[in-house]
Amino acid sequence: NAGVTQTPKFQVLKTGQSMTLQCAQDMNHEYMSWYRQDPGMGLRLIHYSVGAGITDQGEVPNGYNVSRSTTEDFPLRLLSAAPSQTSVYFCASSPRRGGYEQYFGPGTRLTVT
Amino acid sequence: SQQGEEDPQALSIQEGENATMNCSYKTSINNLQWYRQNSGRGLVHLILIRSNEREKHSGRLRVTLDTSKKSSSLLITASRAADTASYFCATDGANSGYALNFGKGTSLLVTP
Numbered sequence: 034n035a036g037v038t039q040t041p042k043f044q045v046l047k048t049g050q051s052m053t054l055q056c057a058q059d060m061n062h063e064y065m066s067w068y069r070q071d072p073g074m075g076l077r078l079i080h081y082s083v084g085a086g087i088t089d090q091g092e093v094p095n096g097y098n099v100s101r102s103t104t105e106d107f108p109l110r111l112l113s114a115a116p117s118q119t120s121v122y123f124c125a126s127s128p129r130r131g132g133y134e135q136y137f138g139p140g141t142r143l144t145v146t
Numbered sequence: 147s148q149q150g151e152e153d154p155q156a157l158s159i160q161e162g163e164n165a166t167m168n169c170s171y172k173t174s175i176n177n178l179q180w181y182r183q184n185s186g187r188g189l190v191h192l193i194l195i196r197s198n199e200r201e202k203h204s205g206r207l208r209v210t211l212d213t214s215k216k217s218s219s220l221l222i223t224a225s226r227a228a229d230t231a232s233y234f235c236a237t238d239g240a241n242s243g244y245a246l247n248f249g250k251g252t253s254l255l256v257t258p
Contacts, residue, residue, distance in 0.1 A: 131244030137188035
């Protein structure tokens with residue numbers, strides 16, 4: 034199993050550009066989530082999904098969209114990038130929401146200039 | 147909002163010593179987990195303890211949970227240089243919609 038994969042590893046955007054961060058898992062997990070990690074802030078939840086077709090907002094959803102058309106994929110879209118979105122983004126999955134360990138991808142380091 | 151708060155923020159010890167990190171949280175939880183993050187990498191799950199458990203062991207790791215004090219501790223015994231990493235606690239419960247809430251982490255440095 035590849036586990037949780039994320040692409041790209043690094044990305045530089047200009048303010049106002051849009052892009053999609055890809056996340057895929059091959060463990061047939063129902064629950065997938067996106068976090069951002071900023072220096073000294075730990076991880077903050079952006080959006081999550083409890084299954085195909087079902088998504089919900091986390092703590093910091095503004096400026097981001099998600100969709101879950103398949104069990105395997107959970108892309109994160111930045112609609113109009115802003116410097117405040119410079120961060121490291123992690124995708125994670127687990128069999129269910131709550132009470133299970135989460136498997137993390139390697140992360141995408143995004144810089145918005 | 148972030149639920150967990152780790153203490154200390156940074157810890158420096160020598161190989162062979164024990165490392166203790168603490169986590170406090172604010173609202174009732176179902177489960178508490180500890181994760182490790184090596185520099186520039188994703189998080190790796192270490193251990194999960196449920197709210198009705200008081201202590202759990204995994205290899206050199208020992209986790210305790212005191213729900214009355216809303217706190218947990220992670221003990222790493224006989225530390226190695228390879229244990230150098232950041233350690234995060236994360237909680238889930240009804241208040242968070244069962245999504246994981248992470249603390250800001252403890253940075254552990256183990257010197258040879």
